Amino acid sequence: MLTPGDGGAGPAVPVGTRGPTVQTLATGEVFAALDASPRGLASADAAARRDRFGPNELPPAGRRGLWQDLVGQFTDLFAVVLLVASAITFLAYGLQKPQDVGTLQLAVAILGVVVLNAAIGFAQEYSAERTAESLQAMVPHTCRVLRDGERRELPARELVPGDVVVLEAGDAVPADCRLVEAHEVSVNNAALTGESDAVGRTGDPVAAGPVLQARNCVFMGTDVVAGAAKAVVFATGAATEFGGIFRLAAAAPRQKTPLQRQVASMARRVAGTALAIGAALFAVRVPAGQSFVETFVFALGVMVALVPEGLPATLSVSLAIGVRRMARRHALVKQLLAVEALGSTTVVCTDKTGTLTQAEMTVVQVWAGGAPHAVSGVGYAPEGDVANPQPVRGLLRAAALCCNARLVPPSDRQGWRVLGDTTEGALLVAAAKAGLDRVTEEAAAPRVAEYPFDSVRKLMSTVHGDTADGYHAYVKGAPQELLARSTSIDWGGERRPLTEELRAAVTAANDELASQGLRVLAAAWRPVSDSRPVQDEVESELTLLGLVGMLDPPRPEVSDAVAACRRARIRIIMVTGDHPLTAEAVARRVGIVSRPAPTVVTGARLDALDDKDLDTLLAAPGELLLCRVSPEHKMRVVTALQRRGEVVAVTGDGANDAPALKHADIGVAMGASGTDVAREAAVIVLLDDSFASIAAAVKLGRSVYQNIRKFLVYVFSSNIG
Structure with missing residues (x-):
């Protein structure tokens, strides 16, 4: 029997149908447990359940409003330092006798730099978000359902627990379902588990165990590749296995890029140095008989002069140029700072199916x-x-x-x-x-x-x-x-x-x-x-x-891209849900593995390692393949690499990749074959799904970083003088 959830956030979950229960029930018991019928739900009952459990869709990402996005451009620490510098300059202009129009012009110029920087960042990120949303809108979401004893085609968002859906080869599974009829059914679970081979399904009861491993269940986000079936929906929206990974990704904190951390650190040092020097000059000049107001204005001027006002604009322009160059190479950058982060990458954790390979047998x-x-x-x-x-x-x-x-x-x-x-x-x-x-x-x-x-x-x-x-x-x-x-x-x-x-x-x-x-x-x-x-x-x-x-053949351009990453001293670790033998064969074909005996570690072995042992494993210099891993394993590996001081890029296309994509220093999702959840979690989307685009983007990112370093040397040399 269906009952509402416990009143927490998100749609209610059908009680008694999750965990080990749903797969162990005989066909008749499945209908009874879900308060359903082989003829499907009545329209009125379906409407009532939809009010109770909510639509069959993942909750929208908690994006900020436009005004919040715009204001956020001014809250960066360096932007705050410049705003304070502008305010100080306005104050100095007000205290000057006589007033110097050059001081006023400097105050306005500093303020203009902050506004220009914010406008460039806001415009780029707004454009990228709209493009990402249009990618999601391209995906059709309909399914065949039995309602009132008749087969109907309905939007997938209208599905409710207890609905009977009809599945055929080529269909996307619209919700988590228990099969009640299965005729030689195979499904592709790559988006959910990372396995590239289709797996068979049955309508018979199976032993208790993790529902994701049940051979009589199919899950949202997967595809039917063979056969035909009828299935009863037991979970929708955020209550699905797919939704669970979505929640895990949403809970993962977005990491600051290396440039963000470096600029914030520099802003603190510049502000502290400017205050110290200004205070020292004020303390020296006042006892020497200088006018109090004149000395105060002089100290303010020195403090402002030490601040590199042109740095934010230079950063934004350099990054924006990098974004446009990447767009020509089919890489959609959702955040300006992602350009430099990719250029700072030291380790790439890459998925296999759909990223290194064609995902086509x-x-x-x-x-x-x-x-x-x-x-x-x-x-x-x-x-x-x-x-x-x-x-x-x-x-x-x-x-x-x-x-x-x-x-x-x-x-x-x-x-x-x-x-x-x-x-x-x-x-x-x-x-x-x-x-x-x-x-x-x-x-x-x-x-x-x-x-x-x-x-x-x-x-x-x-x-x-x-x-x-x-x-x-x-x-x-x-x-x-x-x-x-x-x-x-x-x-x-x-x-x-x-x-x-x-x-x-x-x-x-x-x-x-x-x-x-x-x-x-x-x-x-x-x-x-x-x-x-x-x-x-x-x-x-x-x-x-x-x-x-x-x-599943490797993409033809991947071998050259892997070689380019190696020349750039970037370590590549394959992290996949697939079988170790399959993973090693593909890794050898693309050049990730070249030695006779790479280190191959499964998810089961990762579970047995504590953090110290995992750090030792990742610190070893040999070639490493991580196979049969879960989303939690991927996040743990990324965290361990970051703990060692690595700048980690993660590539992937499935929902199982989303938590690691968001937790990484730079998440790179596939745009054409990737899932909505993966694209939402990433900060770069490859519109051509090509690993080679990553190598090209790293090269561009490094050139941007070098340009920024050259400017910093110039501006601080000038300001010190």
């Missing part, structure tokens, strides 16, 4: 008939080719026919994309590169039966009718499973018995592909007796066609 090698065949091109665009495609066309045809995914051509807003399992999408793209048209092949051999993939068999099989040759079965799946079920092999267009020698050759080829960090699938076929053969017949006495190796 791609076939890079096909093995058939004892020979490998390279596949060019990356991503889901069918652009590229297969080296010597003729020997592998049969393999890729079988793999493409044994798929449920669909390739979607580009639109005005999106490029090529896949509806369904990303692995199957990669197979379809590889088939297209080999010159196969799936529509034509399906028309020639229409599907008449299917045996879906499951985690026990690790296979998927389809049966196709062909008027000329009868019925054929096509099977794809784990190489070990297919090899065990095969009795022959296609070897250069000739069917041969699968001898022990040939089995060893297939096993060696599989091991070679796996050692390169590739995900390997095999494909096979056999003729069958009719359109509805039993599954055992379909998946036995097969003819093995070959192997397909695929990966």
Whole structure:
């Protein structure tokens, strides 16, 4: 039964449905616990629940109003020092006899510098915030819901606990839900957990445990990549797992940049020095018989002369120029000082999926008939080719026919994309590169039966009718499973018995592909007796066609960017929620790892380390990969690095990256593929999602820093004189 929350901030949470309860319930018990029905909620009931629990959306960020933002530009310590200097100069003008118009002009000039500095900072940050909001507005938020027994398409914000939602391949999950029907469902949890591989889901009860690990639950911010399902909403808005990470990010303090800290320190020293010298001069001149008023005005003048009035304007102009240069390199800077902070960076903690990689599975090698065949091109665009495609066309045809995914051509807003399992999408793209048209092949051999993939068999099989040759079965799946079920092999267009020698050759080829960090699938076929053969017949006495190796390819520009960071003496640490083997393979491809044995640490090991041990781990000079980590782990690592005096930049695109993005000295989010939560937490948004833009921004930031240092040397030399 649903009850309101405890009266705290945010929407109420359905009592009795969180924690270990929701995943352990049978289907009927789920509906009873959530006071729901398989026909969906009645409209009146849904409206009442929406009033009780609030809209299904994350609370807006606690942004200050425009006037508060503008006033905030004047509260910086150096701005305060200049305002005091201007006031002192006005006071000196009032006390002078006769009054010197030059003093008045100086007072007005100092005040004008403060106003100009504030205007530049406010205009830039206001523009960046509006751009960031427009990025969020581009994301559509609708879902299919059962209401009053009918399927309707509603805005996701209108969902309430107890709603029954219908999910299909390609859908974004609109809230935290418990599955009650699941037909070969897989979801991509990368935005929430950092895992790049799709994970299967079931509608059956599972054992108690953390709800995020429950195989019968799906969560806001993730995507359905295969199958179809019905699910009951048990948490919405801020009460979701996604909302929990949002709250963690909101609670993380925004760190001051190195330049902010240095300027504040300098402002304190300049103010103290000016006061001390002014007081000393006043104390020396008055006993010497000088006029009290004249001496006081003289001391005030010396104090004002020591203040570098042009520094804030120089800072703002230099940073604003850097912001514009970064914008030309597709980096949106939300705060001016972020330019210099990135230039001061000593450590980059980078996510893997979507940051270093394309987040698009791609076939890079096909093995058939004892020979490998390279596949060019990356991503889901069918652009590229297969080296010597003729020997592998049969393999890729079988793999493409044994798929449920669909390739979607580009639109005005999106490029090529896949509806369904990303692995199957990669197979379809590889088939297209080999010159196969799936529509034509399906028309020639229409599907008449299917045996879906499951985690026990690790296979998927389809049966196709062909008027000329009868019925054929096509099977794809784990190489070990297919090899065990095969009795022959296609070897250069000739069917041969699968001898022990040939089995060893297939096993060696599989091991070679796996050692390169590739995900390997095999494909096979056999003729069958009719359109509805039993599954055992379909998946036995097969003819093995070959192997397909695929990966989530690194972005082509990342290797050069990593090398540039190394030349700049910036340490790069990969921090990901993915599997250690996958993380190490990608790290080697992009150059983050070059030595034989990098240090690989999982989240479980981080939990066992106290702060001293963690400091020792991070201080070690070797290459470091942190895998299977949670948002809390990422924040802890960033804090430990900052404790050691490092200036830390964090890159990421998922909600799981948001707390670390905000806690870092400089948070860099992906603009195209990143989540709203990540973009909100970051101070720089990469509009092209390219790690190379970070390297370019670091170079620009360092040039800005050098320019500022040169100006400081000049202005203090002048003021001391």
